[in-house]
Amino acid sequence: ARLSAARYGKDNVRVYKVHKDEKTGQQSVTEMTVCCLLEGQIETSYTEADNSVVVATDSIKNTIYIKAKEHPVNPPELYASILGQHFLDKYAHITAAHIDVTVHRWTRMVIDGQPHPHSFLRDGQETRNVEATVTRDGIAIKSGIVGLQVLKSTGSAFHGFVRDEFTTLKETWDRILSTDVDAGWTWKKFANLAAVQEGVERFDAAWEAARNITLKTFAEDESASVQNTMYKMCEQILDAVPEADKTNYSLPNKHYFEVDLSWHKGLQNTGKDAEVFAPQSGPNGLIKCEVSRS
Ligand SMILES: O=c1[nH]c(=O)c2nn[nH]c2[nH]1
Numbered sequence: 001a002r003l004s005a006a007r008y009g010k011d012n013v014r015v016y017k018v019h020k021d022e023k024t025g026q027q028s029v030t031e032m033t034v035c036c037l038l039e040g041q042i043e044t045s046y047t048e049a050d051n052s053v054v055v056a057t058d059s060i061k062n063t064i065y066i067k068a069k070e071h072p073v074n075p076p077e078l079y080a081s082i083l084g085q086h087f088l089d090k091y092a093h094i095t096a097a098h099i100d101v102t103v104h105r106w107t108r109m110v111i112d113g114q115p116h117p118h119s120f121l122r123d124g125q126e127t128r129n130v131e132a133t134v135t136r137d138g139i140a141i142k143s144g145i146v147g148l149q150v151l152k153s154t155g156s157a158f159h160g161f162v163r164d165e166f167t168t169l170k171e172t173w174d175r176i177l178s179t180d181v182d183a184g185w186t187w188k189k190f191a192n193l194a195a196v197q198e199g200v201e202r203f204d205a206a207w208e209a210a211r212n213i214t215l216k217t218f219a220e221d222e223s224a225s226v227q228n229t230m231y232k233m234c235e236q237i238l239d240a241v242p243e244a245d246k247t248n249y250s251l252p253n254k255h256y257f258e259v260d261l262s263w264h265k266g267l268q269n270t271g272k273d274a275e276v277f278a279p280q281s282g283p284n285g286l287i288k289c290e291v292s293r294s
Pocket of ligand 1: 158224253
């Protein structure tokens with residue numbers, strides 16, 4: 001037997017950082033969960049119980065907090081790159097750092113029409129995600145949005161699909177569409193940390209654009225299918241983010257089934273009379289795509 005792949009580190013490292021603006025008294029907060037896994041000449045720790053090559057996962061966890069203190073945690077793409085680069089700079093035998101950052105929402109409260117200086121709310125389980133792979137050959141970054149739960153009560157159709165001896169699904173020109181958005185965009189590889197820092201405002205702008213494109217297209221598209229609607233989102237994101245090589249979506253189709261109540265005093269609740277539905281926990285459709293520049 002031989003070790004064909006190995007990486008190790010600390011997962012589920014929860015980090016909170018507050019920024020206090022002395023002038024305005026306004027405070028801002030960031031909360032994220034970090035996973036940091038290292039690759040390199042670490043085989044002997046697996047094959048020969050040689051711990052001399054192991055940067056302890058506890059030390060990795062400590063480093064996550066230290067770098068969050070010493071450096072900005074926003075945008076997460078920058079923090080992930082700084083954190084990953086540290087391990088290559090510090091440990092010659094480490095050849096790659098895989099950093100995943102999941103940023104949770106703390107949206108500033110608006111109280112009596114005024115943004116509150118230090119109070120926030122968790123308006124959804126949606127997260128902003130970053131996957132960075134830092135090597136001596138450059139920094140590969142994929143950004144994303146995960147868990148953005150959306151629903152439209154009409155404006156979605158699905159018909160014209162294969163009908164054969166396996167088909168029971170009725171065609172529809174008016175259905176509920178609900179999904180949990182998992183969207184990603186992959187940046188052209190950055191040569192080094194300086195290249196990430198140069199034009200760093202691109203990352204927030206891309207996240208903003210991707211989120212707005214997703215919501216607007218979801219809302220306004222007379223959807224012929226999940227497939228076609230998500231493709232329209234991808235095209236627009238590539239147009240809006242010139243430094244992105246490709247974009248990808250993974251959308252569950254979370255079904256809401258009609259409930260036939262006609263057995264009860266002839267109550268009409270199907271087709272155009274459908275108002276009460278049974279939301280389904282599963283099974284769900286799952287539609288994926290990756291769209292690249294032509
Ligand atoms: O949008 C949809 N795409 C599909 O592929 C599918 N299959 N069943 N319902 C569906 N809805």
